[in-house]
Amino acid sequence: MNYHLTFASQQSHRVTLPRFLTVAAFGVLLNGAVVKGMTERMHLHYLVAQAVATLIVLGSGFALNKIWTFAQRT
Numbered sequence: 001m002n003y004h005l006t007f008a009s010q011q012s013h014r015v016t017l018p019r020f021l022t023v024a025a026f027g028v029l030l031n032g033a034v035v036k037g038m039t040e041r042m043h044l045h046y047l048v049a050q051a052v053a054t055l056i057v058l059g060s061g062f063a064l065n066k067i068w069t070f071a072q073r074t
Helices: 002-006 013-041 046-069
Strands: none
Touching: 002 013, 013 046
16 A cells, blocks of 8 residues: 555565565564663653554654655656
8 A cells, every 4th residue: 555555656566565674674673662662761651652652653664665665766
């Protein structure tokens, strides 16, 4: 859906798929780091930490996909 609807990419799947998976893996690692940091260092409830992490990962994933994964190449 990101390929066709969100970013209307014309790039080859051979180019975009590894990049998309890299961004997704980065999101998983970032999510874990944010939740761990907020629960262990800031002593926040894990659900609050997860809500914040979700917003951070959503924004960073969208930005990375827009400027790197599905960017129009000239």
